[in-house]
Structures are given as C-alpha cells and as structure tokens.
Amino acid sequence: MSAPPTSRPRVRLPRPTRLQRGGLLVGAVVFLLPLVVDIPGLDPAGQRMLAIFLLAIVFWVTEAIPLVATAVLVILLQVLLLSEQAILPGSEEVLTSASVFAALADPVIVLFLGGFLIADGAAKFGLDRNLAAVLMRPFAGDARRTVLGLMLITALLSMFVSNTATTATMFAVVIPILVALPPGKARTGLALSIPVAANVGGLGTPVGSPPNAIALGQLTAMGEQVSFLGWMLLAVPLMLVVLLFAWWFLTRRYVPPGVPLDLELTADFDRSPAARLFYVVAAGTVTLWLTEPLHGISSSTVGFLPVVVLLATQVMTGDDLKVLQWPVLWLVAGGIALGSGIGASGLDVWLLGLVAWESFPVTAVVVLLAVVGLGLSTVISNSATANLLVPLAISLAAGIGTDPTAIAVVVALACSLAMALPISTPPNAIAYATGEVDTRAMASSGIVIGAVGVGLLVFGLPPLWNLLGLV
Amino acid sequence: MSVRDDGDPRLLSVVVGTGPIAARVVEELRAEFRFVEVVEVADATAAAGLVEQPDEPQVPLVVVTSTVGSVDEAVDALDRFTVFASARVALVTDRQVHDDVAGAVDRDRLDAIVAVPWTAGALAGHARSQIARWLREHRPDDPRTDLLVTPEGRPLERPDSELLREMELEADDVTRQMLASIERVLGPRPRLRLPAGVRITHQDHPVDAVLLVLRGSVALDRTTRVGDLRLHHASTGPIVGLLSLAHQRRAYFTARTTTEVDVVHLSIEQLDRALREDPDLGAALAAVSIRALARRLRRAEQLQVEKIELNRTLDEERQRLREALTALEQARMELIAQARFATLGELAAGIAHELNNPVAALERAASYLAEDVGRVLATHPQGELADVALRSARDRPPRGTAEERQLRRALEPVTGDRDLARRLVAAGVTDPDMARQLLAADADLVGLLEAAAGIGGAVRNLELASRRITGLVSSLRSYARPDGDPLDDVDLHDGLDDTLRLTAHRLRGIEVARDYGELPRLRCHPAQLDQVWTNLLVNAADSLDGSGRITITTERPDDDHVRIRILDDGPGIDPEVLPRVFEPRFSTKQGTVRFGLGLGLGIAKRIVDDHGGRLTLASEPGRTEACVVLPIDGPPDDREARS
Amino acid sequence: MKLAVLILEDEPPVRDALERDLAPFRGAIRIEVAEDVDDAWAVVGEIDADDDRLALVLADHRLPGTTGVDFLVQLLADDRTRAARKVLVTGQADQADTIRAVNEAGLDRYVAKPWDPDELRAVVRNELTEHVLEHRLDPLPHLAALDAARVMVLLRDRGDR
16 A cells, blocks of 8 residues: 655745745835836936846845845846846847846856866765865864864865855764764864854855855956956965964864864775876866966866866766756856946946045945945845945945955955854854854854954955055 | 975976077977976066966076077066076077176176077086076975986086096095006105105295195295295195296295105106106196195185285274374373463563562652652742642643643743743643743743653653553462462452453453453362463454454353353454364464464363363354353362362 | 654653653754544644644554554655654564565664663654755754764755855
C-alpha cells in the first residue's frame, strides 16, 4: 500500500509579513506619484526613472518582494518605460532595450561568474577546506593565535569566495571545536570572529562581495576603469587594518589569554586529474587577475577564462553552472541597470540640483554617504544598499567636484562594513543561528568594528590613495 | 440291466446336446455302462426335469457337447442344481477353438475334453475314469466301482505307463527296484556305510558320481553371502548328485550325512551303462528324480510362503515400532515443554521475590520525594502556590493530548506565544483569566509553577509505575506456584486475572470482556490451569493480530462442574487444521494459529484431561471458542487417593 | 516556518518522558504529542494549518487498536507527512513488524525502550538534519536542533546579499 512518493514538490507561497504588505502598498504609491504628479525641473524620462528608483528603494528596503525580483523588475520597468519598447507614450527613448538587458551580462557579471565558478570548484574539490587546514598550522596552540589564524584565513578565502560560503565552510570546520569549548565568552569570540573576518575579507577584491561589483560596474559604465589589482590596492590596506583591529577587539573582549585551543585540521588534497586541472586553472586565473597591468587583459575577460576552460575540460559541468548564485548576479545586474538608467534619464542631474552640495565640505558629504550606507545596509541587504547609493554617490561626485571612483569605492566598502545585526549579512545570520552569539554581542562588536572601519575609510583612505597617487 | 443293490441310488449320466454328436456319445456310453443310465437332453432345464424324480438319482457324469452353444452357460445352468454341481463334466466338441469355457475352467468344472471324431472307445475310457473318480470321492463304498475296469481288465487305479506307475509306488520301493535294475546290469554294488557328518558332494566341485541313499538321511547345505544355509533335509530324496548333471557337473549343494547312512556309489559312466542296458531303469530314475524334485520344489514353495509371511510380520513390527517412536518423541516434547515451563516458573518466582525490595523502595521514595519537595517549597515566598501546582499535578489523572492542545489554544490569545501557553498548561494553569493575572503579577512565576507541576507529574508517574510493578510481581508469584498436591478453595477468577495481567503485552489493542459468573471455589492445580489460560488467551490474541475482542465467560453448568469459555472474533481456525490442534507439536505459525511459549494446545488439553475435565475448541470465521469444563471436587486420581 | 516533531505514544508517563527529554530542542523546533492515531492526524492538520512542517515522527509500536508501523505506513500516503523522517520507539516490535516498517513505511531509525536521553536527542538531531539536507531547507531557523557542521553545506551556495 506504500504509494510511491510523488516527485512533484509542494510549492507553498509564503505569507507576506506586515512589513512586506506595507512595502507593496507604499511602493505602488511612490511609483505612481512621479508618473501622475508633474515634478518641476524633471523631464518625463526623468520622472519615469524617479518612479522606478523610488519603487526600488521601497522594495529593496522592505523586501516586499525578493531582492532579485526587485532587480529584474527594475530592468523590466526600464524597458517598458524608457526604451524604444515603452508602453507609455510621450517620452523620448533614453535607452535601448538591448542596453538595459545587457546589464544581465555586464562585464562585471562575467567577472563574478568566473569568481563564482572558481569558488564552487574550490568547494567541490575541497580546496577551501584544505587550504584552511594548511594555513592554520602556524597558528596552533593558543586560542588568541588560533582566532587570528582563523580570521586571516577566512578573510583570504572570502576575498575570492562569497562571504556566506566562506562562513559556512569555516563554521563546518570550527563547530566541532566550538562545542568542545566550555560555554562562555571564548565561544562567543570564536563564533563572532568568522563572520567578521568573512565580511571584512569581502572588501579585498572586486569578486569579494556584490557591492564591490556594483561599484565597479557603475564606474565602468561611466567610463572609469578600475582593474582587479587596482581595486585591491584601494581596498586591501583597509581590509588588513580593520581585520587586525577586529581581532584585537574580539580577543581582548572575549578570549582570555592563555586559553589552550587546538584546531587540528588535516589537509587531504584531492589529487585526481580533474582536481589538479582545477588547481592550475584557479591559480592561473588569480595570477592573471593580479597581473593585469602586465598583460592588459581585463579582469572580466580573465574571469570568463576559467568558465570556458573548466566547462571545456568537464572539470565543471552544466550541473555546477546550475547551482551558481544567479540571484546574486542578477541583483548586481539590477543595480547596474538602475545606475545607468539614472544617468541616462538625467535623473542624476535633477537629484544633484535638489541640494546645494557645493556648500557642504567634501568630507561631510563623503561621511554622510558612508554613514547612510553603513546604517542602511545594517538593516537591509548590502547589495541593495549599494544598488541605491552608488548611483547617487557617482552623481554627487560631479556636484562636489571629487573623484567618482573614490566616492563609489567608499560607499561600496561602507556597505560591506555593516555587521551589527544578525540580519545585516548572511555570515552574521549563520553565526547567530549557531546559538553561540547573542544580538547584544553582535551589535557591540559590529558597531565598534563598523565605526572604526568607516572612520578609516573616510578619513584614512582618501589621503592614502592621494599619497599613493591611486585616485 | 440294472446291476445294483436296493440301497444304492440310481446313477445317471446326462448328455446335454442334440444332433449326431450327442447321439454318438449316447450310443458309446450306453454300450459301455450297464449300471449307469445314459440320457440325452437338449439343455440344462430339461436335464433338471430329468433328475427331479422321487428316487433321487445321482449324476456322476455330465457330457456337454459343443452343440449347446456356450459351454459356460450350460455348465452354469447345470450347476444351479445340487445334483449336477458334484458331477464330473466332460466336453465333447467339434470346434477348433473354445472361448466359452473360461468360467468352467476357472471353477474347476471341466474334467475332460474329447475332440470329435474320437477313436472308438476313447470317450468310453474317459467316462469310465471320471465315473470311477466320482464314485471314489462320493461313494467310496459303492460296490459298482469294481465293475469299472479297463478293456484289458486292469483296475482303473493303475496307470498304464511305467513312469506313472512308478510314480505312484512308495519311494523306497522305487529305490529298491532301481537298485535291483542297476545290479542286474552292473552286478552287486557295495553298500557304503558312512557316519553322520560326512560330505558326500561338495558345493561347486565337479561331480563324477551319483549316490543312491538306501538308509539314513542327508542334508543339502549351500554356502551363501549370508552364511551356510541348510536348504533341504527331509526333502533331499534318495539320489544325490544327479541334478548336478544339469549344472555343468558341478555340485550346487554340499550334501552332508546327518545320520549313519548306507549309500551306493555309482559313477556317471556306470549309470550311463546301466541306463543303456535297462530301459526301465530310466523310468525309475526319472520317477525317483521327479519325486525328489517335487519334494524340493514344495519345500521351496513353502519357504517362499514363509518368507512372505515373515516379511509381513516384519512390516507390522516396523509399523508398531514407528508408532512407538512417534509416541515417544511426542512424550519427550511434552516433557521438555513442561520442564521449560517449570524452569520458567522457578525463574519467575525468583524474580518476583527479588523485585519486592526495589519496588518497595521505589514506592516509598516517591512518597518521600513528594513530602520533602513540599517542605522545600514551603520555604519559598511563592511556595504555597507551587505546592498547589505540585499536588494538583500529582493527583490529577493524565489529560489526553487533544484536550491538552485545546487548553493550550485557549490560552494562546492571553499569552500570544505558543510556548508560554504550553508552559502555563504544564504548570496547571488552564483558566485564561487566571493566566492573565499570573502573567501580570509575575511572569517568572510560570517557571516555578511549571517545575513544581513537573515534580508532581513525575511523582505520579513513579507511583503509577511502582504500583504496576507490584501488581505484576504478585501475579507472577501466584502464576509460578510450584506444582504439588492440588489446592482447595481456588478461585478460578484470580488465576484468569493474573494470566490476563501477565499476558497484557500480548493483548494490547484487544478488547477483553470478562463475563464472570458465580463460581464455587474448586480443588485443582492452579498453576497448571494458569498455563491453560495462558495458552488459550495467547492463542486467541495471536489469531486477532492486534485488534478484536476476547470474551471470557465463566459459569456453573451443573452442581459438579464449572465452565470457562474464551471466545474471540478472529478469522478462525482452518477446518482442515482444527482436528489436529491438540496434537502436541502442532503449530501453524505461518497461518492463523500460534502458540505462545512453545507450549500449545496439546499441553492445555492434557492438563484439563488430568483434572478430569474437558477442553474443546469450536471455530468458524469470526467466532472461535475454547471451552473448558472442570469438575469442582478436584482431579480424579486425587479423588481416589483421598477416599 | 518551524520544523515539527510528533511524538505518538499512548502511555502518559512514557509520553511525558519523551517530551521532556526533547525539551532542549524547544525554541528551535515545535514538539507535539499525540496519544492515538486519530489525535496524531489532528496534530498533523494543525501543524499544516500553522504553515509549519512535520519533519520527524517518533511513534510507539503498540498502540490502541493499531500499530505504530501501520501509522508510519499511513504517513507515506499523505502529502503533508510523506517527507517526514520516521522513528520507531518501542520495546515490543518483533522482527516481522520491523521488517515491514523498514520495507513499507521507510523507517529511518529504531530506538529501543528504555532509551538513553542523550542517544534519543542525538537520533532526533540526526534525523532532523537528514530531513533538512534531503529537502534543502533553510537550516538557520532550526540550527540549534540540527547538526550545524553538516548543514553548513546548504548555506554555501546561498550567496551574499
């Protein structure tokens, strides 16, 4: 009588929360408002773009619909309102539909695709775990040293692998020793160190986290080229300083000195031909990224190289391609589309004209943007924050007469420094779910590290960049 | 023409048939016999009319001619009359083939057959011999027998041929005649006098001479795979060695004298000469040989019959042995089962005893715990409330899970939190208003109340568990009472209840109805009867397989007996299987009937039988009833012992 | 959405003990008890109505009028319960019952009475983990009741946001 289990999954629609219902309502209102009300100084294309922008703000902030859905909605609305396929009459075409859709395959998306594939391959062949095992060896013994090692390795992995995946990998390694520790502060410190390091590590490269890609993509759209190595020169110093500070802060606060902690990890490298091939491809890709000034091949092109080689050699297959984090790629694509729409529709000029930005000191404007980015991305998605703020920041750059690259990078990095709440980033959510970290501990460390990070970002980095002649 | 005494009956010879053959027969017979009337009839009915005369003539001979049609039918018809049934029957026929005589031959009713045409006088000769035999058999003293002589005047007794004549002589006479013939040819032969034990031929050795045994006896032995066998002794005959001529001149037997014997030794050559010169010797030798062979053959046939009889006896013995073995095996199985049960009983008694102390400790600990916790709680500022929670949790019967959830749901609007509602219910707070007050006053109190109620529930479970163990222990103890003399004043209901308790794990899911009547106390072996109840209940439970109804009815059908019926509504026992369920080893484990503890209904039946009672099982689908009837005043052997 | 564990046991003390032994999981998962099969189905309905997910059933074997194995077989025929992991907690199932439970009901584990509380919790944690892994559920809300190290693999390809 045992009925064969049906393979058809039961799809259940989640019930919208009150916030989501409110978001849908408010989103609809703010979307219709610029379309109905005539806004002085804004031509019809700008008004339509404003409607899309406001809708995006409300939906991304309230998550009335999933983030990626908002991203594709933005793309669709731009096609329907601003392109040659517009359904509303009375507006000049400011965009071609092809250029809007092109955001889905923007060079930055291609770069990310390569990064994701390498990250997934690393997981598939156990490279990430084995690297962690090898690199942890010098840090064995003392708990504080172990935490330092864990954080450095987590950050290093996180530069090339998504912050979330890095956190998951590292927790899978750490949980056995975590539960072996006596309950108390040391556990909290250890559990906190991983998401913090993962979040901070994400700053380091263009593929480290989506806000980086969003900034990079919008700068590229503006004609501002930033190479892979260029980004690293801009961001790695901050990353290292914040990481060391975070280690110092967490260990002082949670890990008493002299606590013995042995993290015995055994490295067991996969030596199959497929794995070896993958190691070569990964190493080659990273090398090419880091040596862009020598050969001049753009990082996106380099990023597409492993995609081709790994698929051609069948080291990775279509199945690996299927499980890539397409929602993240499309979320970034939505941001890129939004940014180019704002620029093309002239909305940026109108926004710039709203406030007499010239009267503010540059630093104040940068501080404001960074703090808003930090605050907003603390409660909503980092990528969504970057999607909204980076176009604004780039628009402002012209108004306040500063370099758009610097300001875009500052805003993107500020978004990644938000880690005060469990909902701030997925790594935080994972750490919180382990039950070893309460909101209080997370908030206190997040605020301190975020504040120090943003402080350094705003006051330390631009002078350094100037000094080094990077910007 | 009648030559007969007045006392002698008239003799008739009946010729059945018509036509020239019959006429010739009548003619020849009439010419031959003077004291036998020859009559001709067409068929059997006519013949009957002929003999039913007041002077009751007798019929020594019936001649049936082939003109009657079916010979069998004619003979059958004649044989219906007593007077013809004893007559000799001759068939005169002109047919080449007869397929109508099977019945007559089979019943030995055809004594002579004469073909047409016959040499003159031949038929008369046959008739003469047949009538003579009839007379010798039926009227041995009839003087008319002497009138029957051969044409040569020889009495009918003596055969015509030398061989048949010799065959009818006494054995010694033939031997003597033969020896005389031999000595006529070869001159006097020396007599060899041999003591007992001398071998005169040797098995498988060449034989060059025959030995004529004149006095004493010789045994014939043969060595076979199963040893030396004596095959002939009395049946040896007077000539030894002759048969080996038909056996490539090798002796088949070892001939050994068993007494002192006188023999005459004749080499083959001498015998050959004697036979050549005296033709009569051949007939004598043949007669002696045939006589000896006939004896040996009869002996062999007798042996064959004995062998068959022996085999039959052996088969019977073997069958009896097999039955005895089966019975023994069954008895052994029963003994093993009983021994196992006895061991189980001792074990159970031991365990029951050992369990007493821990159970008592458990029971006391539960109540001490409640008291002590009560005292501890009294020191707490909210102790009184907690104590109430503890007591109510301890005393209240466990709630059903559905009811519990309902209570929780009722509190959810007050708490707004499913888990808090659950904790309140667990703490014994079920009234929404009370819950609201409690939460308003001190939300932390819920934890205390929950813990107190938890302790109360734990104490209740402890007490419940130890009470259950106590019940099981006492059941176990009475169940495992050792066998001895029957006990007086036994209440069967106690045994049934104990058994129900101990088989509870087998009865889960089954509804058990006890329809107990008024039963007198009786004298019996209660432990043995408990085995009966166990077997019957487990049997019923197994057939129900987890759901159904068992009804136990007790009643007193008459002044001297009690009756216990165990009825289940299971699928019933296969009618083919039902008659065998009391066989000791019977079990249909794969089917519907299963017996617990490997005992089975056979033992149950034996126990009831030993009590002088009766165990019967009736089954149909949906209704299987085991019925036990027991005498009130104890087992019969015990009754005898007491009186 | 919460993962739910259903305990089906007819004897109140045993039911209390099972529920209490699983108390550390409260908060991470929903624990429901039922005393018979009808009530168990009522619980299944409630869990479904609350948009929770039945992830694990701990059933006694001997139940009034039926057996735990029969109930586990029934679970396979219902959309709401088919995916649940199935554990028999019993001291009385014979070999035939157990074989049937494995073959027809897809039994996942067998816990013999009396059970060791730590072992029981380990079994529950393991079965819930298997359920989450098998159906690729979001492990974070239930992580305290799961084998965290093992479910981390589900988070890997989730991506930053």
